[in-house]
């Protein structure tokens with residue numbers, strides 16, 4: 001853990017370190033992003049205590065940054081996965097966000113991943129004003145799902161009678177996804193027992209979390225076997241964040257990603273694969289994502305301030321950028337972007 005911690009601090013610079021210690025919320029060099037400068041992975045192993053956000057404004061905590069299978073991945077004996085087994089500080093859990101509002105003590109989850117059990121420990125102290133009365137307080141005030149790929153909703157399994165036994169937890173998803181959950185076991189049991197209450201979300205219609213805090217789903221092209229696929233814009237009193245963990249290719253979308261980036265302060269985007277040929281023995285045509293190389297090339301025309309908003313998440317275990325010391329991660333930074341870190345915070 002020590003060598004990576006040193007690497008992270010050196011990269012961020014002593015100024016960023018000082019800022020984060022002084023304020024708990026710092027700006028990365030060359031970036032307008034107000035984020036915690038030191039990821040909690042550099043401070044403590046997963047599940048240990050979190051850095052606290054001093055602001056009383058709503059904020060996002062990045063609960064996970066890996067593709068559906070997490071990093072390291074089951075059965076993988078490649079050097080990248082071996083390195084993460086030897087050094088747990090390198091691990092990444094499946095992509096997920098927490099929205100926390102200290103003004104009301106409320107919090108919401110975006111995507112319920114197979115890693116939800118340990119990600120809940122990361123979410124537990126947020127917001128600091130949360131009241132946890134009674135023996136089985138609600139885990140969250142709502143869950144928002146992106147799509148029906150296993151890494152994005154399998155964590156719902158923790159909500160049923162076999163485990164937590166949630167009571168009418170609102171789960172928001174597209175109409176098609178709601179129908180899938182309501183009509184297919186084992187998920188149907190969560191609905192029938194009222195562990196969860198399904199809320200069909202309409203694309204491009206904001207969902208109000210507080211008068212000045214909204215979340216708006218929109219449809220992106222993806223492999224939609226059981227559901228369509230949502231991205232989200234979360235808009236707070238001061239800042240906005242764009243979240244697209246899964247999309248086929250930027251060019252297959254009827255919207256220009258650059259237009260959405262222009263309307264937010266932080267853009268957490270699909271960084272699943274670095275480049276073609278990354279998965280030996282598997283055609284990557286069956287699992288399209290924008291390669292980091294393609295995104296970097298596409299976004300190169302943007303002004304530096306726009307490029308600095310972009311942070312890549314949903315990294316596959318084969319993506320060399322999972323290692324901050326890799327040339328692939330250095331190429332992301334050289335292009336003016338960031339590889340998202342587990343536990344980073346973003347004010348809204």
Ligand SMILES: [Zn+2]
Nearest residue numbers: 068149151246
């Ligand atoms: Zn995914």
Ligand SMILES: [Zn+2]
Nearest residue numbers: 147149222246
């Ligand atoms: Zn997917």
